Amino acid sequence: MTIHRFRLLALSVLFGLTVGAGMATAGGERIAFEATLVWGTNDPLPPDCKLKPVDEEVSRKLCKLPFKWKNYYAVREQAFSVKLGDQKEVTMSEECEILVTPLKDDKVELALRGKGKMVGKVTQKLEVNRLLVTGGNAENLTSWFVVLRRVQGD
Amino acid sequence: MKDQDILLKVQAFVDGELPEAEQAQMAALASRDPDVNALIKELKQTRQALAGYDEKRELPESREFYWSQIQRRIGTLPVDMPEPRPPSLMATLARWLVPATCLAALVAVGFMVFGGRQASDDGVSWQAAYDGVNAFTYRDYDEGTTLLWLSYPADNAVADSGEAATMN
Structure with a gap:
């Protein structure tokens, strides 16, 4: 009788742990990101421009990329968090939106939409403080970048 | 004298x-x-x-045959070789441990050289939504930065023009 009770208790604990873990996964921790639309140029900013340089660390990492631009300005910064497997649409500018989907194993899918048209999507493992940078040419020999950084969640 | x-x-x-x-x-x-x-x-x-005291000896066979017999007898004599001793435990261990250690060292070096990179080489996967979107990737392993540079047909006029060279 005692053994039977013990088995019942053990099974209950096991069941509880399994369901709890499942719920924790299903409830999903939120993965935090920062997305920055960046303008790359070699020209100094006009006096009336309110853009500010990207933060020092991002600037240093961008400057290490094999590009000719020396100045990187943050056009728009967005901080957000998404549940694992969910998709978050973030507007970076009137013409640029990104769709961020955290996947298993620290991977993230970043889809780009320009002028309302899907451009493509990139999937990449992205650990905390790592950068996933997409970019292209812009007018007047400048460039645009979307810098996606995974940040430590709360 | x-x-x-x-x-x-x-x-x-x-x-x-x-x-x-x-x-x-x-x-x-x-x-x-x-x-x-x-x-x-x-x-x-x-x-x-x-x-008169110099005795002359005659060989019963030809000279070559006589010496070939001697040579054959020498060849059939039992050679006093030492008995091979069974290898010691240390010798057996060394025989296997040395190559095993070398192999392990090679694997360790290979892992140190390529393993870390492999672990961080998370495979950038790009999927264009339509034809004409060209992309190349660049990895800065030290900083953990991945760059995906995109070029659209609309951009090509800019990119291809004179000083629009993107790279340093």
Whole structure:
């Protein structure tokens, strides 16, 4: 009788742990990101421009990329968090939106939409403080970048 | 006593080993010098006396056959070789441990060189939504930065124009 009770208790604990873990996964921790639309140029900013340089660390990492631009300005910064497997649409500018989907194993899918048209999507493992940078040419020999950084969640 | 050269020449004269010119000189010397003449006579007598004791042996077979038999007997003699001893435990261990250690070291080096990079090489996967969107990726492994550079058909006019070179 005692053994039977013990088995019942053990099974209950096991069941509880399994369901709890499942719920924790299903409830999903939120993965935090920062997305920055960046303008790359070699020209100094006009006096009336309110853009500010990207933060020092991002600037240093961008400057290490094999590009000719020396100045990187943050056009728009967005901080957000998404549940694992969910998709978050973030507007970076009137013409640029990104769709961020955290996947298993620290991977993230970043889809780009320009002028309302899907451009493509990139999937990449992205650990905390790592950068996933997409970019292209812009007018007047400048460039645009979307810098996606995974940040430590709360 | 005659000097050593004269004695040797006398012996050679008796054995008939001197060249013709010296043979004549030695004959002349023997006729002049009684000591030399006496020595020559003594040597000739001794030679004649010993000639009868030089036993001549005849081989029963040909010379080559005789020596080939000796050679064959030498080959069949048991060779006194030391018994091979069973290898010691340490020798057996060393035999396996040395290559195993080398292999492990190679694997470790390979892992250190390529493993870390492999672990961080998370495989950038790009999927364009439509034709004409070209992309290339660049990885800065030190900073953990991945760049995906996109070029659209609309951008090409800008990118291809003169100083629009993107790279440094």
